[in-house]
Amino acid sequence: MTTSEKRTRIWLDGCFDSGHFAHFNAVRQALTLVPSELPVHITVGVHSDAEILKNKGPPLFGERERYDVIRGCRWVDQVVEDVPYVTQLSTIDQYNIDFVVHGDDPVLDADGNDCYAFAKAAGRYVECKRTAGISTTSLIERILHPDKPRISSEEPLRELLRAFSQSATPNVPVLTGEKAVLPEEFPATRALTCGAWDCFGAGHVELLRRAREAGGGSLIVGVWDDATVEEVTGEKPLLAHLERALALVQCRHVDAVILHFPRTPSLSLLSSLGVSNVVTFGETYDADTSIKVLTVDCPPLQTVALLREKVHAQLQLFEDRQRRKGA
Ligand code: CTP
Numbered sequence: 619m620t621t622s623e624k625r626t627r628i629w630l631d632g633c634f635d636s637g638h639f640a641h642f643n644a645v646r647q648a649l650t651l652v653p654s655e656l657p658v659h660i661t662v663g664v665h666s667d668a669e670i671l672k673n674k675g676p677p678l679f680g681e682r683e684r685y686d687v688i689r690g691c692r693w694v695d696q697v698v699e700d701v702p703y704v705t706q707l708s709t710i711d712q713y714n715i716d717f718v719v720h721g722d723d724p725v726l727d728a729d730g731n732d733c734y735a736f737a738k739a740a741g742r743y744v745e746c747k748r749t750a751g752i753s754t755t756s757l758i759e760r761i762l763h764p765d766k767p768r769i770s771s772e773e774p775l776r777e778l779l780r781a782f783s784q785s786a787t788p789n790v791p792v793l794t795g796e797k798a799v800l801p802e803e804f805p806a807t808r809a810l811t812c813g814a815w816d817c818f819g820a821g822h823v824e825l826l827r828r829a830r831e832a833g834g835g836s837l838i839v840g841v842w843d844d845a846t847v848e849e850v851t852g853e854k855p856l857l858a859h860l861e862r863a864l865a866l867v868q869c870r871h872v873d874a875v876i877l878h879f880p881r882t883p884s885l886s887l888l889s890s891l892g893v894s895n896v897v898t899f900g901e902t903y904d905a906d907t908s909i910k911v912l913t914v915d916c917p918p919l920q921t922v923a924l925l926r927e928k929v930h931a932q933l934q935l936f937e938d939r940q941r942r943k944g945a
Contacts, residue, residue, distance in 0.1 A: 624656055625656050625657050625658055625659040626652055626654035626656045626657070626658045626659070626716045626717070627658075627659045627661065627713065627714050627715050627716050627717075628648050628652055628658050628659065628660050628661065628715065628716065628717050628718075628719055629661050629662075629663060629705075629710055629713065629715040629717070629718045629719070630644060630645060630648055630660070630661075630662050630663070630718070630719050630720065631662065631663035631664070631665070631701050631705055631718075631720075632644075632662075632663075632664070632665070632720075633664070633665050633670050633674070633677060633684065633754065634662065634664050634684050634687065634688045635670070635677045635678050635679050635684055635754045636678045636679055636754045636757050636817075637679065637683075637687045637817065637818035637819055637822075637865060637920070638752050638753070638754070638757060638818075638857070638861070638865075639749065639752060639778065639782075639861060639864035639865060639868070640721075640748070640749035640752045640753065641688065642691050642693075642782070642864070642865070642868035643749045643778065643781075643782075644719070644720075644721055644746050644748075644749070645660060645662065645688075645691055645693045645694055646693050646781070646782065646785050646868070647719075647746035647747065648660055648693075648719040648744075648746060649693055649785065651719060651744050651746055652716070652717045652719070652744050654716075659695045659696070660693060660694050660695050660696070661695065661696040661697075661698060661713050661715065662688050662691075662694050662696070662697050662698070663697075663698045663701035663705070663709065664681070664684055664685050664688060664697060664698070664699055664700070664701065665681075665700070665701060665702075665703055666681050666699070666700040667680060667681045669700075669702065669703045670703070672703070673703045673728070674939060674942075675935055675936065675938060675939025675942065676932050676935045676936060676939065677754075678754055678757065678758060678925060678928070678929070679819060679920070681699070681700070682820065683819050683820040683920065685697055685699050686820035686823060686824075687818065687819060687820055687823060689823075690820075690823035690826075690827075690869050690870055690871070691868050691869070691870065692786055692868060692869065692870040693785070693868070696713075698713065703727075703733075704727045704733050705718065705733055705734060705736075705737070707736050707737075710737065710742075715742070716742065717737075717742050717743070717744050718734060718737040718742055718743050718744070719743075719744045719745070719746055720734060720743075720745060720746070721745070721746055721747070721748035721749075722745045722746070722747055722748050723748050749778070750774065751771075751774065751775075752861065755939075755940060755943040755945050756945075757856060757857075758929060758936060758939070758940055758945070759940065759945050760856055761856065761922070761925055761926050761929050762929065762936070762937075762940070764854065768858070772860055775858075775860035775861060775864065776860065778864060779792050779860060779863060779864060779867060780792075782864055782867040782868055783867055786867065788803075790867050790872060790873060790874060790875060791804065791874045791875070792863065792867060792874075792875045792876075792877065793874070793875070793876050793877070794876070794877045794878055795876070795877065795878040795879070795880075796880070796884070796886075796887050797890070798876050798887070798890065798891060799890050799891070800838070800874055800891060800892065804836065804873075804874065804892075805835055805836040805873070806835070806892070807833070807834060807835025807836065807894065808833070808835055808836055808837075808838055808891065808892050808893050808894060808895075809829065809830070809832065809833020809834070809835060809836070809837055809838070809893065809894070809895040809896070809897050809912070810833075810837075810838045810839070810840065810883075810888065810891065810893040810895070810896050810897070811825075811826075811829040811837065811838075811839055811840070811896070811897040811898070811899075812839065812840030812841070812842065812876075812879045812883070813839075813840070813841070813842065814841075814842050814846075814847040814850065814851065814855055814862065815839075815841055815862045815863075815865060815866055816847060816855040816856055816857055816862055816921070816922060817856050817857070817920040817921055817922055817924075817925060818857075818862070818865035818866075818869075818920070819919065819920030820917075820920075821916075821917040821918050821919040821920055822865075822869075822919060822920070823869060823871070824917045825899065825914075825916060825917055825919070826839065826866075826869055826871035826872055827871045828897075828914045828915070828917075829871070829897040829914060830871045830872075830873075832895070832897050832912045832914050833895045833897055833912065834895075836873035836874070837871060837872055837873050837874075837897075838873065838874040838875075838876060838891055838893065839866050839872050839874070839875050839876070840875075840876045840879025840880075840883065841859065841862055841863050841866060841875060841876065841877055841878075841879055842859075842878075842879055842881065843859045843877070843878045844858060844859050846879075846880070846881050849881070850881060853922060853923075855922070856922045856925070859877065859878070860877075863875055863877055876891070885909070888909055889908075893909065894909065894910060895909070895910045895911075895912050896909055896910070896911050896912070897912045897913075897914055898911060898912070898913050898914070899913070899914055899915070899916035900913065900915075900916055
């Protein structure tokens with residue numbers, strides 16, 4: 619990096635487990651929270667499975683998946699894999715970090731000491747607001763108790779969608795349903811893909827990358843509502859419609875998101891979106907001849923069924939983890 623490219627370097631670390639939007643929101647908030655005139659450079663340090671197991675209990679997503687999901691976040695510049703659970707000054711210095719950012723929940727080491735005391739003492743600690751309504755613990759609860767009622771207020775999620783959309787450069791339009799029309803300035807070469815995007819994992823990031831590459835321009839992504847997901851997969855999604863949309867907006871391979879996207883989009887919807895290519899991953903798709911259908915290999919995807927299997931295979935460990943978290 620030359621002097622003219624000088625940036626304020628920010629560090630966030632954590633487990634970044636289960637691909638949920640609170641982690642992306644912490645990174646997003648870090649963009650604007652630090653006192654800096656310069657553009658920021660964000661480095662995310664991610665703990666290994668062994669570190670999480672030792673300090674917290676088993677993670678839901680494996681380490682490779684956790685590293686690759688956060689690497690797919692549009693606001694992340696660099697990912698450091700396998701960082702110690704307790705942040706070390708030497709690590710921060712190694713990456714020339716100006717500020718450490720963390721959510722406003724206390725983070726204590728095994729002896730009850732504040733993990734970020736050194737950064738606070740040096741005036742290099744900035745707190746972001748923890749995102750309410752989601753955590754890895756709450757997702758494990760959803761897996762263990764699928765019939766328990768979930769918090770269903772949509773307004774905070776809509777607000778967050780607006781914030782995510784506006785924090786992207788250029789902004790990521792988030793539109794709804796059959797009457798969706800993209801802004802005039804949206805790039806002309808447009809491919810579309812759609813799906814559930816539940817349990818957003820490394821496979822989803824890779825799938826979106828492949829879809830965008832195949833389309834050769836911008837990628838519009840349709841997200842099915844909960845009823846459509848249930849109809850297609852035979853079970854309720856782990857994350858609700860707007861929660862799944864948030865995972866899309868933060869992803870660096872996505873240029874626009876369409877909510878309540880139909881399972882089989884009409885030709886009028888595709889033409890009002892100005893789509894020239896539809897990208898599919900093996901499923902057949904009947905489109906008008908004016909729409910080109912591109913079929914791309916689908917990488918292995920994270921699913922509720924796989925996560926349920928993992929939790930039930932280590933039930934005692936997961937239950938102990940939940941108990942320690944007061945779930
Ligand atoms: N974070 C947040 N809001 C949440 C969950 C996490 O702002 N609801 C922030 C944390 O404060 C931290 C970063 O996301 O700065 C990574 O957190 P991580 O250690 O991965 O997660 P936890 O705090 O343990 O939360 P979770 O149970 O969701 O894994």
